[in-house]
Amino acid sequence: MTTPVKGLRAAKVAETQERILDAARTLFVRDGYHATALTAVADRARVGHRTVYVRFGTKAALLRSVVDVAVGGDAEQRTVGEREWFQAALTEPALVDRVEVLVGGIADLMERAGDLFEVVLQAQASEPELAEAFQAGRADTRELLRRFVRTARADGLLAEVADPVWQEETVALACQAETYLLLRRTTGWGSGDYRGWLRRTLTEVLAPA
Incomplete structure (x- = not known):
């Protein structure tokens, strides 16, 4: 052939x-x-x-594939941590630029995948495969965001805080899918509102050096 x-x-x-x-x-x-x-x-x-x-x-496997494409923005087999926008969020010279890149990447991801995350939450009670995948996603998100904060701290971009673990966990929680979904349900915010909230939250939690 x-x-x-x-x-x-x-x-x-x-x-x-x-x-x-x-x-x-x-x-x-x-x-x-x-x-x-x-x-x-x-x-x-x-x-x-x-x-x-x-x-x-299976239907569960199909939904997982749909979610994977929405999270990544394309069909390439690359994790969020391997994406150019996340790598830029780890390496921009100024904290304000790192936060801006991170906010843009997270908000774009939620716009693409938020409706599908709602579907997964509906389905996970009867689909252990989906429940396990969503929990793995939570864990991966937490580790990526803790890495973001630790890298900024190591690069001298953050002021000293009494509880750095609190700082890491707060940033990670702010960027979780379920935080986005809860805000969407309870506030009626649109995309711009969410971006503004996330930018302000991360900026205030990450007191610059």
Whole structure:
């Protein structure tokens, strides 16, 4: 088989997968996890029912894939910690710039994935796989944000505080998905409001040196 033929086949596979993920996202957000059937996803994506089962196996696995794409912003297999925006948040020369980059990255992520996080919260009581994945996401987020604070401290950008662990945990909590969802439910804030709150919160917690 020639390379061009292989390339066309790979492109077709990728295009089919994108259609399935787009269809699944729409139905999960619109109808909720339990009301969304894999057959309905296949019909909306205009693929055979078997195609969805072969590619993803279960509805929980499909939702995890949809969430992964939303969190990353693309289908690349890179963690948040490996993304350029997070690396910039660790290396900008001034604290104000690090906070700005971090706020932008977190807020963009929540805009893309917030509705899907709500779906996961609905589903996790009956889907241990999703509950485990969401808990792993919480732990990863906590560690990334603690790393952000520790790096800024090591680079001499933070004033000394009596309780640095409190500082790390407060920043991590502010950036968790469930904090975003709670604010959205209770305040009715839009994207700009959330960005402003997160920027102010992080700036006040991270007293500059």
